[in-house]
Amino acid sequence: xxxxxxxxxxxxxxxxxxxxxxxxxxxxxxxxxxxxxxxxxxxxxxxxxxxxxxxxxxxxxxxxxxxxxxxxxxxxxxxxxxxxxxxxxxxxxxxxxxxxxxxxxxxxxxxxxxxxxxxxxxxxxxxxxxxxxxxxxxxxxxxxxxxxxxxxxxxxxxxxxxxxxxxxxxxxxxxxxxxxxxxxxxxxxxxxxxxxxxxxxxxxxxxxxxxxxxxxxxxxxxxxxxxxxxxxxxxxxxxxxxxxxxxxxxxxxxxxxxxxxxxxxxxxxxxxxxxxxxxxxxxxxxxxxxxxxxxxxxxxxxxxxxxxxxxxxxxxxxxxxxxxxxxxxxxxxxxxxxxxxxxxxxxxxxxxxxxxxxxxxxxxxxxxxxxxxxxxxxxxxxxxxxxxxxxxxxxxxxxxxxxxxxxxxxxxxxxxxxxxxxxxxxxxxxxxxxxxxxxxxxxxxxx
Numbered sequence: 001x002x003x004x005x006x007x008x009x010x011x012x013x014x015x016x017x018x019x020x021x022x023x024x025x026x027x028x029x030x031x032x033x034x035x036x037x038x039x040x041x042x043x044x045x046x047x048x049x050x051x052x053x054x055x056x057x058x059x060x061x062x063x064x065x066x067x068x069x070x071x072x073x074x075x076x077x078x079x080x081x082x083x084x085x086x087x088x089x090x091x092x093x094x095x096x097x098x099x100x101x102x103x104x105x106x107x108x109x110x111x112x113x114x115x116x117x118x119x120x121x122x123x124x125x126x127x128x129x130x131x132x133x134x135x136x137x138x139x140x141x142x143x144x145x146x147x148x149x150x151x152x153x154x155x156x157x158x159x160x161x162x163x164x165x166x167x168x169x170x171x172x173x174x175x176x177x178x179x180x181x182x183x184x185x186x187x188x189x190x191x192x193x194x195x196x197x198x199x200x201x202x203x204x205x206x207x208x209x210x211x212x213x214x215x216x217x218x219x220x221x222x223x224x225x226x227x228x229x230x231x232x233x234x235x236x237x238x239x240x241x242x243x244x245x246x247x248x249x250x251x252x253x254x255x256x257x258x259x260x261x262x263x264x265x266x267x268x269x270x271x272x273x274x275x276x277x278x279x280x281x282x283x284x285x286x287x288x289x290x291x292x293x294x295x296x297x298x299x300x301x302x303x304x305x306x307x308x309x310x311x312x313x314x315x316x317x318x319x320x321x322x323x324x325x326x327x328x329x330x331x332x333x334x335x336x337x338x339x340x341x342x343x344x345x346x347x348x349x350x351x352x353x354x355x356x357x358x359x360x361x362x363x364x365x366x367x368x369x370x371x372x373x374x375x376x377x378x379x380x381x382x383x384x385x386x387x388x389x390x391x392x393x394x395x396x397x398x399x400x401x402x403x404x405x406x407x408x409x410x411x412x413x414x415x416x417x418x419x420x421x422x423x424x425x426x427x428x429x430x431x432x433x434x435x436x437x438x439x440x441x442x443x444x445x446x447x
Contacts, residue, residue: 027221036053036080038187061081064149067152089122094126094128106121122150175215185220201239203239208244225248229247276349278344295328300325302347306320309354310347313353313425313427324342351428359423363421376410380392422437
């Protein structure tokens with residue numbers, strides 16, 4: 001079992017506790033777990049058979065990305081790895097660090113390596129680094145100068161470049177459940193050296209759990225804010241709902257980008273556009289923007305919506321949605337909200353059809369059950385003489401050689417019933433497509 005390293009000055013003589021800074025640390029930092037057994041949640045990663053526990057037991061740790069919502073334990077896990085394996089720990093935030101900061105951290109890690117120390121470089125919000133900043137890390141990982149642990153609240157497949165992603169393991173952290181948040185809070189009240197002797201109780205725990213939205217840090221910050229309003233000389237204290245509301249009244253609107261509220265609002269947003277209500281859709285868009293939602297997440301959902309819910313009823317909808325996504329990437333907030341609004345109002349107002357999406361779902365079901373059916377010979381390619389002699393491509397009718405660039409032909413496998421998966425509706429452009437297909441395949445399509 002890995003042993004937690006003693007807290008010692010780092011290579012350059014700085015002690016983690018120098019200056020008595022712990023007195024000024026927030027509660028969430030003071031009670032941060034220092035071993036895996038104290039972590040609430042993430043059992044799939046830190047449990048008896050979890051990969052992170054196995055890395056500690058083996059004494060080896062790969063470069064990793066922790067993808068999860070705020071307050072789920074990403075920074076805590078990185079620190080536990082560093083302390084348990086006696087690695088030097090250096091932390092950067094991608095929000096306020098540039099290429100020079102990364103290079104300086106790598107130079108320090110190289111000095112440490114020459115002195116016999118390994119380094120874990122932890123980069124918070126790694127998805128905010130641009131490509132150039134991410135590229136500076138590649139060589140250091142390959143040469144073993146650092147073990148890189150990145151934390152992100154966004155899908156790394158979209159936000160981390162492929163070269164860096166291929167060198168790292170990705171582990172998904174889940175929002176903490178109500179029981180896990182409760183355990184974190186009770187542990188803090190019991191063990192924090194500034195609170196444990198004050199006999200603090202929480203009367204309306206459900207309100208706190210709902211407010212935290214699976215974010216342990218948010219719950220602890222709320223407790224600390226409420227405690228600060230209590231009399232300093234009281235020995236038995238109760239945190240009531242009224243006290244919590246008083247402490248939190250000036251906070252930003254509740255919107256947890258990784259929790260249930262996040263999914264409820266994006267669901268309302270999509271359903272408003274599907275229901276052709278641009279006004280309601282704009283309201284939910286505004287709620288997401290005010291809550292700090294990633295505009296690229298919104299734009300990606302709009303691209304999906306354009307094909308899933310509009311499709312060929314208005315083929316331009318997909319073009320517009322992709323243009324909005326690129327505009328959001330190029331401009332960013334706050335101005336990108338204007339591009340989002342244009343896209344949302346168009347998609348909401350456009351004619352709707354899910355015929356393409358529904359057709360694919362039906363075809364996928366048949367394809368899974370009929371994988372044994374071969375491609376008919378007349379539809380096969382015949383690039384070699386042997387294939388031609390075997391009958392590949394024989395009898396194929398080239399549509400462009402016939403009037404109207406169409407000839408009746410069987411394109412389904414032999415032994416399979418012909419089906420109409422794609423059934424265009426009567427809205428927008430699809431009405432024309434339906435009339436054309438009915439004229440071509442009148443035994444399959446009926447108006």
